[in-house]
Amino acid sequence: DIYSRPSLNWDDIATLRDKTSLPIVLKGILHPDDARRAVDLGVEGIIVSNHGGRQVDGSISSTDALVDVADAVAGQVTILADSGFYTGSDVFKALALGADAVCIGRPHMYGLALNGAAGARDAVANIIAELDLTLGLSGHTDVAGLDRSALKDLG
Ligand SMILES: Cc1cc2nc3c(=O)[nH]c(=O)nc-3n(C[C@H](O)[C@H](O)[C@H](O)COP(=O)(O)O)c2cc1C
Known part of the structure; x- marks a missing residue:
C-alpha cells in the first residue's frame, strides 16, 4: 500500500496513447512479450531496464534481457537500455546487442x-x-556499424 501503484496496467498505456500524440517511452521492459505488447500499443520507445537493480533482487540483467527484446522488436520501436552501463565497452556491447542508445543513471550523480x-x-x-x-x-569508426558480430572484436 505504501509503494508504487499496483493498479497500473497495460490499459493505462492504451489510455495514455489515446490522450496524447507526444512520444511515449515505456521503461522497465525485460521480456520480449512485453516489448511486443508495447509496440502493439503504439509506444515510440522502450527502455530495457531493471531500474538499476534496485527493485527485484536477482532480476535478469538489462544486458541479458536486451538480446531477446531486440530480437523481438528491433526496427519497430526505439530501444534504449539502462542499469549498469558505466564504461565505454558496456555501451559498445549494448549497442552491438541491439540498443539504439544507452541511458546512464548513477555515474553522473557520482560525478x-x-x-x-x-x-x-x-x-x-x-x-x-x-x-x-x-x-x-x-x-x-561508427556506432551505426555495430551489430552482434562486433562483440568478437572486443577480444
Ligand atoms: C536514487 C535512485 C532513485 C530512482 N528512482 C526511480 C524511480 O522513481 N522510477 C524509475 O523508473 N527509476 C528510478 N531509478 C532508476 C533509474 O531511473 C535508472 O533506471 C537507473 O538508475 C539506471 O541504472 P544505473 O544507475 O546503473 O545507470 C532510480 C535510481 C536511483 C539511483
Missing part, C-alpha cells in the same frame, strides 16, 4: 557529488571518450 555540474559533465564525457576509444581500438 555531481564529487565536483558539481563539472563532475557530472566529466562522468558522461569519460564514458563517451571510452566508447570512442573502444570503437577505434576494435576497428570501428
Whole structure:
C-alpha cells in the first residue's frame, strides 16, 4: 500500500496513447512479450531496464534481457537500455546487442557529488571518450556499424 501503484496496467498505456500524440517511452521492459505488447500499443520507445537493480533482487540483467527484446522488436520501436552501463565497452556491447542508445543513471550523480555540474559533465564525457576509444581500438569508426558480430572484436 505504501509503494508504487499496483493498479497500473497495460490499459493505462492504451489510455495514455489515446490522450496524447507526444512520444511515449515505456521503461522497465525485460521480456520480449512485453516489448511486443508495447509496440502493439503504439509506444515510440522502450527502455530495457531493471531500474538499476534496485527493485527485484536477482532480476535478469538489462544486458541479458536486451538480446531477446531486440530480437523481438528491433526496427519497430526505439530501444534504449539502462542499469549498469558505466564504461565505454558496456555501451559498445549494448549497442552491438541491439540498443539504439544507452541511458546512464548513477555515474553522473557520482560525478555531481564529487565536483558539481563539472563532475557530472566529466562522468558522461569519460564514458563517451571510452566508447570512442573502444570503437577505434576494435576497428570501428561508427556506432551505426555495430551489430552482434562486433562483440568478437572486443577480444
Ligand atoms: C536514487 C535512485 C532513485 C530512482 N528512482 C526511480 C524511480 O522513481 N522510477 C524509475 O523508473 N527509476 C528510478 N531509478 C532508476 C533509474 O531511473 C535508472 O533506471 C537507473 O538508475 C539506471 O541504472 P544505473 O544507475 O546503473 O545507470 C532510480 C535510481 C536511483 C539511483
